[in-house]
Amino acid sequence: MAKWLFKSEPDVFSFEQLLAKGMAGEEWTGIRNYQARNNMRAMKLGEQGFFYYSNTGKAVVGIVEVCKLIHPDSTADAPAWECVDIRAVAALPRAVTLDEIKLEAKLKDMVLVNNSRLSVQPVSEVEWAHICKLAGYKG
DNA sequence: GCCAACGTTGGC
DNA sequence: GCCAACGTTGGC
Numbered sequence: 001m002a003k004w005l006f007k008s009e010p011d012v013f014s015f016e017q018l019l020a021k022g023m024a025g026e027e028w029t030g031i032r033n034y035q036a037r038n039n040m041r042a043m044k045l046g047e048q049g050f051f052y053y054s055n056t057g058k059a060v061v062g063i064v065e066v067c068k069l070i071h072p073d074s075t076a077d078a079p080a081w082e083c084v085d086i087r088a089v090a091a092l093p094r095a096v097t098l099d100e101i102k103l104e105a106k107l108k109d110m111v112l113v114n115n116s117r118l119s120v121q122p123v124s125e126v127e128w129a130h131i132c133k134l135a136g137y138k139g
Numbered sequence: 140g141c142c143a144a145c146g147t148t149g150g151c
Numbered sequence: 152g153c154c155a156a157c158g159t160t161g162g163c
Contacts, residue, residue, distance in 0.1 A: 009161090033146075055161055098162080117145060117160050 003123040004049030015062040025067040025087030036120035059095040092135040
């Protein structure tokens with residue numbers, strides 16, 4: 001199972017808002033970038049990802065999972081953009097900040113560090129495990 | 140608030 | 152098909 005990272009600005013859509021959606025989750029709309037779209041196309045049901053706060057947050061704050069496969073983005077006009085749905089799994093016991101991530105040798109190749117603008121990113125198993133450890137999160 | 144990085148657009 | 156101009160994102 002692949003691992004992912006979803007970015008959101010906390011004042012636009014927070015992890016708390018996703019938690020409030022419960023098991024139904026929420027359509028991850030608004031992605032207008034082909035690389036990010038392609039990452040979502042590759043997602044399978046039940047695959048997990050980090051929920052990252054960009055801009056004012058700059059920290060990984062929660063775990064999410066894919067609860068609906070790629071489908072047309074209901075907010076898109078032509079060309080037909082697509083998205084998945086995700087739901088909250090758990091808030092991390094401790095948020096892991098971008099500063100911390102940058103200090104970790106194991107995390108130096110993260111897309112988050114090297115291509116910060118990509119809004120939906122793949123995360124390697126090693127990176128996943130290490131961030132969970134830093135967060136005090138035990139799957 | 141600034142600016143670097145990146146993607147997209149449009150003129151040629 | 153190239154590349155300059157522009158808009159957006161996100162870290163600082």
